[in-house]
Amino acid sequence: MAASRAAVAARQARASVKRAVNERRISAQSVLEVALASTESIESTMKVRDLLLAIPGLGPVRVARIMEELGISPTKRLSGLGVHQQVRLREFLDRRAPMVPAPTSSTLVVLAGPTAVGKGTVSTYIRENHPEVCLSISATTRAPRPGEVDGVSYYFIDDAEFDRMVEAGEFLEWAVVHNHSRYGTPRAPIEAALAEGRSVLLEIDIQGARQVKASEPSAVLVFLLPPTWDELVRRLIGRGTESAEEQERRLRTARVELAAQGEFDHRVVNTDVQTAAAEVVELMNASGAGTPVAASYRTKEN
Ligand SMILES: Nc1ncnc2c1ncn2[C@@H]1O[C@H](COP(=O)(O)OP(=O)(O)OP(=O)(O)O)[C@@H](O)[C@H]1O
Ligand SMILES: Nc1nc2c(ncn2[C@@H]2O[C@H](COP(=O)(O)O)[C@@H](O)[C@H]2O)c(=O)[nH]1
DSSP: OHHHHHHHHHHHHHHHHHHHHHTTSSOHHHHHHHHHHOTTSSGGGSBHHHHHHHSTTOOHHHHHHHHHHHTOOTTOBGGGOOHHHHHHHHHHHHHHGGGSOOSOOOOEEEEEOSTTSSHHHHHHHHHHHOTTSEEOOOEESSOOOTTOOBTTTBEEOOHHHHHHHHHTTOEEEEEEETTTEEEEEEHHHHHHHHHTTOOEEEEOOHHHHHHHHHHOTTOEEEEEEOSOHHHHHHHHHHHOOSOHHHHHHHHHHHHHHHTTGGGSSEEEEOSSHHHHHHHHHHHHHTTTOSOOOOOOOOOTTO
16 A cells, blocks of 8 residues: 555656656656666656656657667666666757757747648647647638537637637638638737747637737648649549539638748648648747748749
């Protein structure tokens, strides 16, 4: 009984160390050094995998790859690291450190891009793998697609409710998208998350991105690009959620939207979902202070 109470206490202590790393109150490097200095410490009983997962911006897939590269088995605890593994892990954490800023302010990041480029897919990946990021849920007057859940995918509301929210100033931004339905970002949850020091990701269209930048100049705008125009068309048709007429309408908008990529602070090419999501999260962590990501991309038309 006493042993199981001790085990629960140790688990809770490890969880609070992980939270402190995740909230950037302590660095992963200092956890490693404490673990290696004392085999009695709670830090020494932590798994390497859990320490890496606590670092903002690292999800399970990247952590698995990093551990493989470092030659550390997935179940290894900090106390069990060999000398060479310690050196490699230390070097990795030191390399990683400049990408994890000191606890300063939260960031408002806007992810936009043409239809079917994968904004929703990349955002969902971020929601599932980076719980530290707060993903805004938009309101829309369009009908739910099969599988979409009210309050998770969108708040599905009617025209009268949308009008009321516009009148009451409850949207940070809103727009008619693809000349069809209205979409808007509810202001209150975003202000609350930013006030708590959390970073917020908005997945919205380009008109909305412009409005956010106009009202919040510190917002970081990220433009998601497809690897090629043909791949964009393939993704839209392959998704199969729009009629041929709606696909045509969306592709017309996409050509105009691609021409606006230069207005954005950063560009990320979505060739692979995991990599694109990791780049977006790293840009969030860098609070827009870094150099814009270079992406050479031309549509067939230009
Ligand atoms: N990196 C990728 N490689 C291959 N397919 C992808 C990739 N990213 C997304 N897709 C696929 O492309 C299609 C469109 O993706 P998604 O619905 O996320 O786009 P979107 O940008 O949110 O579109 P919209 O603006 O029209 O809502 C989906 O079928 C998705 O599975
Ligand atoms: N300006 C805004 N655009 C938004 C918002 N939420 C989503 N969107 C964009 O709408 C299109 C179409 O989305 P779909 O789910 O119908 O395919 C897409 O570009 C979204 O990024 C919002 O709150 N404001």
